[in-house]
Amino acid sequence: MLLAATERALAHRLAVAQSEGRTPSVVAAVVRDGQTVWSGARSSADPVPHPGPEAHGPGAASAHPGPAPEPDRGPESHRGPEPDRGPGADPEPGPRTQYRIGSLTKALVAVLVLRLRDEGLIDLADPLERHLPGTQAPTATIAQLLAHTAAVPAEPRGPWWERTPGELRPDIGDLLDGEPRPLPPGRRHHYSNPGYAYLGALVERLRGEGWYEALLREVLEPLGMRDTTLLPRRPHVRGWAVAPWADVLLEEPLADTGTMAPAGQLWSTTDDLARFAGFLAGDGGRDVLSVDTLVELRTPNSPPAHDNWDASHGLGVQLLRTPPGWPGTEQASRSLVGHGGSMPGFLACLLVDPQERVGAVVLTNATSGPAVMAAGSDLIRIVLEHEPRCPEPWRPLAAADADPELVALTGPWYWGATPFVLRLRPGRALELGPLSGPGRRTRLSPEEDGTWRGLDGYFSGETLRLCRAPDGSVSHLDLATFVFTRKPYDPDAPIPGGSRGWTG
Structure with missing residues (x-):
């Protein structure tokens, strides 16, 4: 549990994110040492808070001490879309309300690929063609695809894929339009959504089942992520676009993206993603990835982007240099590890400070506006500033x-x-x-x-x-x-x- 002053500061930061970001709702969680120590929600349906201690109620960014025990709902909770609710109100957001997480999906797919390597089924230096013939990037290595250095184009050919039903998309052998390698491979970071479509297809080829079915069995169930699904299920919020110069909403379409799903299809909750944040920080999940492989995943594997020397990429995760004044970095900065996510109607952020074993998750249902990565970083910083970790007691050598x-x-x-x-x-x-x-x-x-x-x-x-x-x-x-x-x-x-x- 956190101190009341820490919870108040976290609730205030979440309220600022919702208000300044002009988003219908935002939910967040903070993880420390593998446990959810705070969660909060803020929405346009909340009443205006009163000043003083009583504001720590429905009108404030309400804090939750962590996930409560719940009955096992069985495997059906992972599958199938919810019937259309029509124009009614969205549910009150909370730790188990689903939001679309966009490219956070890529971090989970990367774990699946690294498991294939650890089992000896692939080598990260293997060209894609060795295991998945017939793509338009046959010489791209698996490591390059994971780290976005394969020089595969940023987007697939055809219409805007995030808003296009999957059955209208080309198959895995015809994803790209024009020159498939616009940059020298292996030398530049160039973010690629089709690259992760290839990695999802690679998992399917070697596992003999759908990439999501493999993810469910190998990652989601072992980590206790029971509310992370391919399609939405209740309770979930709808995605909205907010007009730039007027406070009015436009509902975004919901598309099952088919071939492109490994790049950004999944829905999840702060409850589930808090478990994944703890896993990335090194708390639990040893049966999912070994400690050495987890460190490898978090290690820079691409040069910084040409326009941002404070950001790099590991094997499926983004690495962000801590800003000046970050607690505990008086001598040298360090990296925050995680991923952002964006789909029409939704933004997502998951970041962890592995050295401090503190992480944050922020989910919102607006296409643009909320600065979720900044909010996630601030939630971690607030905890480290208000409640710095006590050093381990000195002990003599055995x-x-x-x-x-x-x-x-x-x-x-x-x-x-x-x-x-x-x-x-x-x-x-x-x-x-x-x-x-x-x-x-x-x-x-x-x-x-x-x-x-x-x-x-x-x-x-x-x-x-x-x-x-x-x-x-x-x-x-x-x-x-x-x-x-x-x-x-x-x-x-x-x-x-x-x-x-x-x-x-």
Whole structure:
């Protein structure tokens, strides 16, 4: 649970998003350590709030402590559209009200593709043609399609696909119009909706079932996402366009997009997406993706977009650099991970700060207007500012990790004249970084052959070796040919070019 002041600040930010964004409704949730700690809703049907503490009611962005226990409705809740309700009012929005989530669908499809790789059915470097013959992008690799670097056009041929019934769309072998590779593949980020239509078809080819059926069985059910469906079911809101210069509404059409569905078809709730946010942050879902694969998914796999150096792409997720002043980034910024979504009548946002294990979901039913990504980022920031995480208590190393030789290695080492510090961590892991200021920091994991392998930073994947003098003592460290010595430019160490000693 959050403090009352934190909940008030979150409710206020949601109210601002609904009012300034001119949207019929907006719902949101905040996740911390895998648990929904706050959820709220705001709609045009809410009464005007009174000032003071009593405003934390229906007129404010009402807060919910999290999902309540509920009966299992069975698999039928995943399938089938709701009959048209006609012109009546939408349901009161809440944590289990469905909204269309648009391109957030892509993050879920990416999880399916990475599961294929982990099972050995594909390699991310494989060309699409190897597993899915007959497309117009045969040489695009699976990794390029996931990260939007395959130079596949942004949109399929034909009319506006989000508003076109799927039965009117071309099949998977005839999606593109004109030159299918407008940019050099592998060198530029170029967002592509057809690329994810190909990935959905790839899943269907290798699983022998529809991509949504595979998603339901492999991801949605294991994560407890029982209200994420291919077509809407009750309760759900309708999608609206708001006139730019008048406060009037136009109902948007609802199209089943068919072939293009893996790019943005799904409907979901803040309840379900909060579970997915916890999964992306690393809390649960180990039977869905391994820890290493989840880290790989969140790692930049494309260069920044040419017009936005604060954004990049992982394998199916967007990466946004934290803005200046982000809590806990006094020395260096870090990435928020997630995805935005847009379909006619709907906008969506899911973001997580994996280091803090805090995430936010924002869903709204307006085609344009609400800045949902900014709102999601702000909800995370508010929690981190109001309730910073307490550091883990200091604990001494376990006796099994306190190897006397490794303890003796800790402390200052020098690369040339630059002081570094080596620290011993649990599990015989090491951490090496500059004594102060920025520089090449890395964590290193022990290997069975007595070496260590870098886990991140400049030395990621590189090998650290302990080099010994004739008497068996450690004379220096070799990390990817970088020689670290106990004294600056130690004349007794094999430093290329030698050392003539220091002079005044």
